[in-house]
Each structure stands twice: as structure tokens, then as C-alpha cells.
Amino acid sequence: MLKSAFLKLLAAGLAVMAAPAMAQITEIDPNTADQYQTPAEEGYTDPYAVDPADTPAYPETEYQPVDPGLDQGMDAAPADTVPAAPAVTAAPRETVPREDIFTAAEDVFGKGAAGLGGIIEDILSDQGEPIAYIKGQEAGGAFVFGVRYGSGTMHHEIEGDRVVHWTGPSLGFDFGADASKVFVLVYNLYDSEDLFQRYPGAEGNAYALGGFTASYHRSGDVVLIPVRLGVGLRLGVNAGYLKFTENNNWLPF
Template sequence: MRAIGIMALAAVLTTGASAQVATIDPNRAIDGDLATPAPRATAQPRTVQRTTPAPSPAQPAPGFDQAQSTPPPAYAGESANAQQQARAEAAQQADTTYAREDLLAAGEGVFGKGAAGLAGILERVLKDQGRPNAYIAGREAAGAFVVGLRYGSGIMTHKVEGQMPVYWTGPSVGFDVGGDANKVFVLVYNLYDTEDLFKRFPAAEGRLYLVGGFAATYLRRGNIVLIPIRLGVGYRAGVNVGYMKITHKAKWLPF
């Protein structure tokens, strides 16, 4: 019996051992390790980036010119040059022409201090013609019936070349037209060489100025303009002046 039990126990142990032993292929085991799947990456949340649309430019109102609304860029250099040029031109004009105050003082020396109407007629002439660079302060004598001759003499004052005596002759309507026809003040324009003054200056188309008892006419030769201002000669004398012939010396013949 004892021997039978020992045999049964050995059979049980043999059966359990055979049941627990498994055959393993070493190559397959290594490949299995290599084929082990990598751990799955955790999915990151997708971030959607939103772009803010740029604001559209403001539309100009109908009929509004955008090009005109934008001022051109100002350049300091150009502005400074323009200012310097303007100052230079103003200084040159002041040096070569006569201002209203100078002409008024010279005119009052001819017609008398505070002559009524002189300032007004000078204002109008200077506004239309600009500033002269010379003037003649003188006296006239005329004699005839209706149509005659005028003889005059005076001192021409030039802004650059100074003073010199001048004489002139020309048509006249006589003393029957006005009272104090023996005084005259002539504004001279564009006279750059005083020798160019000694010519015959015919009446030209221009404005006839009448202020108070003063009358001014318009004479021209080339670019040189003479505007004689007379007191007391009236409208007829202004329109009947045909020319002024200016000479260095006094002459009796007007031609």
C-alpha cells in the first residue's frame, strides 16, 4: 500500500509539472519586445487663432476732394529760401522806388501843405500803377485860346541817380480851363537810365484820375510811364494833353 501511494504521488507531481512547463521560442520573444506599440500621445487641444480684421479707412463725404484735404509737406529749407527772397525783393524795392509818404511830402512841396485831394489821388495811382522810381516836381505856363502850348520846368528826382533839372513842352488848352495850372507833379515809372527820359512821351490809353481839384493823365513811351498830376486844370486839360517832350534845356519850339 505504501508503495502504491508513493507511485500515485509521483504521478501527480509529474502531471502538474508537465502542465506548467511551456515551450518558448527565443526569437519570437525578442521580436515581440520590439513590436511593442509606443504609448499613445495625449492629444493636445487645438487652438484656433482668430485675426482681427483691420478697420476700413473712413470714406470721404460726397464731393470732398481727398487730395486737396491733405496739405503738401512743408520743407523748412524751401520756406526759408522763399522768405529770404521775399525780404530781398522788398529791400530792393524800398531802395529803388518811392513810398507813398515820400511822394506825399514831395507833392505837398509843389501844391502846398495839406492840399485837399492830393493824398487821395496818390492812393489811387499807387494802387493801380505801383511805386515809381522817380518823380518830377515843377511848374508850368501855358497860353492860347482853346488849344495852345504848355511849357514846363522842374527838378527830376531819381531814386538811384539823384536830381537833375528837366524842361518840357506840350499841347495845352490854356488858362481858360482852370485856375492854378502852373503846378505839376509827375510820377515816373521804369526809368532805369535817366537819359531815356529825354524823349517825347505821347498820351497812351490809361486811366484818367480825377480826385477833388486834381487830375492825372497817362503818358507812355516803351516801358517808361509818366503820370502828370495837375491841380486846377480839369477834365478837358487831361484828355487834351497830346504829349510831353522832355529836354535837358529850355526850348521855345515844342516840336
């Protein structure tokens, strides 16, 4: 009996002590839990709170779609401003083709001239293809002292055509007069201005075939081989040179 009264008295005491705590408990609806805010304690300031007045306002920009075909890291240049690739051009020939040499020689001496193909072939086999040639004519005479006067057009494989003149004084056992058609093969003449000088004749370098004769003249690296087919009579042996000029010159020296 006494024990039962004691337990009732203890339960009543516990109920009195728990009442203030229960008064502070707030029941929360699970459906509105995200709207619940814990009231801040008095005097407490959140150090991470941001004042809306301090937040800069950014202007609204319209979204521009990006072409997925463009490189995102580079500015694409307009199609009309992209430079075109340079055109590839073939390097010009530095020598006259063999077929052009034979055609030019036939223009001077006539197509089918007996011995022409043979003497040109002999020169090309010995010297190779020239860088230029001269188509012209000359006339001269000699009585111990001799002279030649000639003129023609030089075709340079790189620099084109130009008119040239030449004289050829000589001295030796030489008599007679003649007129000749001349075809001159020109070697190692990389600047046509270098043609205008004197070219001594060289012994031991001559060609003769079927009425055609050819001699060898050289100055420095430039070599000239005139091929002649003459009309007239001029007999003998002489030594001399050829002098080339831009203008006609009556003085042979």
C-alpha cells in the same frame, strides 16, 4: 697598477695639447668690455667703414624755438598784411518809398491840400511805387491849338536829382489859359537819360479828384503820370504829347 699608470700618461698628453690654446685666451674684465676691440685679421677691410675725410662738415645752427600756436606747414603772414573782409552794403532801393512820395507832393501843392492824398493813393494803388518823381510848374494856353511849357527837378531814387524841361503841344477843342503846379510820377526809368523823348497821351487812363487832375503818358516801358492843380480857365478836350529836354526850349515840337 698598470691601469693607473696609463691614466696618468693620458692626462699628461692632454695637458700638453691644450697648452697652446690656453696661451691664446685673453682674460676680459667685464667692467671694461666696451673698450675691447677684436684685432682685424691681416688683409681684411671692412666694406662699411667710413673715412672721416669723406664726411661733409655741416655748419652749426642756433636752435630757434617754434611758437606752438602757428601752423607748422604754412608761413604765417604778419597781422598787418591780412586783408580785411569786404564791408557788406545794402542794395539800394529801386523805387521811391510811399512816405517820400506824399512828402514831395505836399511840397508842391501845400500840406493838407484837399484831395491830394486821395489822388496820390489812387495812382499808387493802380501803378505801384515809382522810380522817380518831378516837382515843377507849367503854364500854357490854347485856342484849338494849345501848348504847355514846364520845368522842374527830377529826383531819381538811384541817380539823384537833375533839372528837366518839357513842352506839351496839343490839338483839339481846347480854349483858355492856365498856370499849374505839377507833380509827375515816373515809372520804369532806369537811366535818367532815357527821359528825354516824346510821351504821347493815352486815353482811358486819367485821374481826377478834389480839383486835381492826372493824365497818363507812355513811351516804350517808361510811364509818366503828371498830377496838376491849375489856376485859371482852360476848357476843352485835346490830344497831344509831352516832350522832355535837358535845356529850356521855346519850340513846343
